[in-house]
Amino acid sequence: MMKINQKLALAAVVLLTGRTALAGSDNDARKGDKPQSSPGWVVLEEDVFYPLRLDAAAILHNAxxxxxxGEEKAxxxxxxxxISWLKFxxxxxxxxxxxxLQAAADDLGNLQVDLRNGNTVAASRMDATLAQAANxxxxxxxxKAKDSLAKNELGYAAQDLQAAATYLQSAATSAHAEFGDEIVTLFRDVNHDGVAVDSGVSVEPNRLQSHLDAVKANLENLAKTLAKISHNA
Structure with a gap:
């Protein structure tokens, strides 16, 4: 097993077929033993998990x-x-x-059953369920970013902020919510920091704190919109 910065192995329940272009090459990741209770899934250490942190956004989009x-089974x-990512x-x-997270996984599970069985699924329900999962x-x-920043683990903080912003945008898209130019710029800067850290560039803690506060504010604002669409779904 590879040595990791946080000395914490995470059992990532990622389906082998769930890897996307965002995940990177399988050859770059050393995998641990498969848990017997989860056939077909892999165990990933934390440093291997972070390159995959945006995968679920692509999966939700593709769904x-x-x-x-009209491709319900797909x-x-x-x-x-x-659902694997949410349970992880x-x-x-x-x-x-x-x-x-568990409630979102349960709702996705019910949605999956209806789609697979050919039951009618309203677009409003699909939107609300995907939005809640991304949120x-x-x-x-x-x-995770807040915790890492408090521990002065700036690289992890930047990566999780990038992921938070990505899923926030995914949730907003499903909810048909729009952000102003200022927020779009924020997301661009947060994404830039995540990419920079992946390339070995450090990010200033004050910049990360500012982005953390802004992401929190937008999560709170979006929560109000999601409450409305969930009620109407």
Whole structure:
């Protein structure tokens, strides 16, 4: 097993078929033993997990694309992959996020069953369920970033902020919410920092704190929109 900075091995329940172009090469990641209770899944250490941190956003997007094309079973397959990420996050979450992550996974599970069985799924339900899932992942990454920043682990903080912003945008897209130019610029800067850290460039803690505060504010604002669409779904 490779040596990791945080000395913490995370059992990432990522389906082998769930890797996307964002995940990078399988050859770059050394894998641990497969848990007997989860056939077909792999164990990933934390340094291997971070290059995959944006995968679920692509999976949720692809699920929606398949749904819009009338490809219900393909959408169900993508949703099954997304559920794996939500359950992984719930298993390594914070008290503030565990219930939200599990609830989102449960809702996706119900949606997957209906899609696979050919039951009618309203577009409003699809939008609301995908939005809640993305928002739950955004919250999880926000709290991970907050924790890392408090520990002065700036690289991890930047990477989780990038993920939080990515899932926040994913949730907003599903909810048909729009951000102003200032927020779009914020997301661009947060993404830039995440990419920079991946390339070995350091980021100033004050900049990270400013971005953390801004992401929190936008999560709170989006939560109001999501509450409305969930009620109407």
């Amino acid at each position: 929606d694309v398949h749904y819009r094309r 959408a169900a397959n993508k949703i099954k992959q997304a 996050a719930a298993g390594h979450g914070y008290p503030e996020t565990q219930k939200q 739950a992942l955004a919250m999880w990454h926000y709290f």
